[in-house]
Amino acid sequence: MQTFKSLKLSTADFRLNAGFTLMELIITTAILAIVLSLAVPSVRITMANNQIATANNAIVSALNLARSEAITRANQVSVCPSNAGNNCNNNRWNRGWIVFDNLDGNGIPAGTEIIRRDRRDSSVTPSGFNGAVTFQANGTTTLAGPQTITICFNDTTVTNKCRSITISRFGSIKSVTTTS
Numbered sequence: 001m002q003t004f005k006s007l008k009l010s011t012a013d014f015r016l017n018a019g020f021t022l023m024e025l026i027i028t029t030a031i032l033a034i035v036l037s038l039a040v041p042s043v044r045i046t047m048a049n050n051q052i053a054t055a056n057n058a059i060v061s062a063l064n065l066a067r068s069e070a071i072t073r074a075n076q077v078s079v080c081p082s083n084a085g086n087n088c089n090n091n092r093w094n095r096g097w098i099v100f101d102n103l104d105g106n107g108i109p110a111g112t113e114i115i116r117r118d119r120r121d122s123s124v125t126p127s128g129f130n131g132a133v134t135f136q137a138n139g140t141t142t143l144a145g146p147q148t149i150t151i152c153f154n155d156t157t158v159t160n161k162c163r164s165i166t167i168s169r170f171g172s173i174k175s176v177t178t179t180s
Contacts, residue, residue, distance in 0.1 A: 044155075044158050045158055048123075048153035048155065048158045049153075049161060051123055051124055051153060052124055052151050052152065052153055052161070052162065052163050053163065055093075055094070055120075055124045055126070055151050055163075056151050056163040056165060056175055058118060058120075059093060059097070059126075059149065059151070059165055060165055060173055060175050062079050062097055062099050062116065062118060063079055063133060063165070063167060063173045064173060065099055065115070065116060066078065066079045066099045066115075066133065066135050067135045067139055067171055067173070069099070069101065069115060069135075070135035070136060070137055070139065071135075071137065071138070071139050073101060073137075074137040075101060075102065075103060075137055076101075076102040076105060076134050076135065076136055076137070076142075077099065077100065077101050077102060077115070077134070077135050078099070078100055078102050078107060078109075078132050078133065078134040078135070079097055079098070079099050079132065079133045080097060080098060080100075080109075080131070080132035080133070081093045081095065081096070081097050081130055082095070082096055082097055082098045082117075083095035083096055083119070084119075085098055085114075085117035085118075085119050086098075086109070086111075086114075087108065087109060088107070088108070088109065088132055092126065092130060093126035093130065093149060093151075094120065094124055094125060094126050095119070095120065096117065096118050096119035096120050097117075097118050098114055098116065098117050098118070099114070099115045099116040100113045100114045100115055101113045101114075101115055102134060107132060107134065123153060123154055123155070124151050124152065124153055124154065125151070125152055125153075125154040126149050126150065126151045127149075127150050127152070128147070128148045128149050128150045128164075129147035129148055129149050129167075130149075131147075133147070133167055135171060139170075139171040140169060140170050140171045141167060141168070141169050141170075141171055143167065143168075143169045144169065145169055146166050146167065146168045146169065147166070147167050148164050148165065148166045148167075149164070149165045149167075150162055150163070150164045150165075150178070151163045151164075151165070161177045161178065161179055162177070162178045162179065163175055163176070163177055163178070164176050164178050
C-alpha cells in the first residue's frame with residue numbers, strides 16, 4: 001500500500017487572479033464595440049419593418065372589416081383617416097382611422113354609426129391616397145379606380161421596405177412589399 005506524503009504548500013501557491021489586466025479590458029471593450037456596431041443597425045431595420053407591418057396590417061384589417069360589415073349590414077360602410085376618432089378630418093392614416101356605418105349616406109360619421117376607432121401615434125408615414133373608402137352592400141367601393149396607400153418608416157437613416165395597400169373599385173384589397 002502506498003502512503004501519501006503530506007504536501008507543504010506556500011502562500012505563493014494560493015495566489016488568485018481577482019480581476020482583469022488593463023490589456024484584457026481594452027481588448028474586450030474593443031470587441032464589444034465592434035459587435036454592437038454591427039448589431040445596432042440590423043435591430044433598427046427590424047424594428048422599422050415591424051412598425052411598417054403593424055401599421056399595414058391594421059389598415060388592411062380596418063378595410064376588410066368595412067367591406068364585410070357593408071355586405072353583412074346591406075348598407076354603405078366607410079373607412080377614413082381621423083386623428084380624434086370622431087370624424088374624417090385628418091387625411092393622414094398614421095394618426096388613426098374610423099370605420100363607420102354610413103346609415104344616412106352623407107359620408108360623415110355620427111356617434112352611433114362608428115363601428116371601430118383606431119388612434120395611433122406612429123413612426124410610419126403613409127402617402128398616396130388619403131381620402132375615405134366607402135364599401136357598398138355588394139362589397140364594391142365607390143372609388144373611381146384603384147387607390148394606393150404606401151407606408152414607409154419616416155427615418156431616412158434606416159433603409160427599409162415599404163408596404164403598399166391597393167384598394168380596387170371592386171373591393172379587393174392587396175398589400176405588397178416595396179422598397180423605399
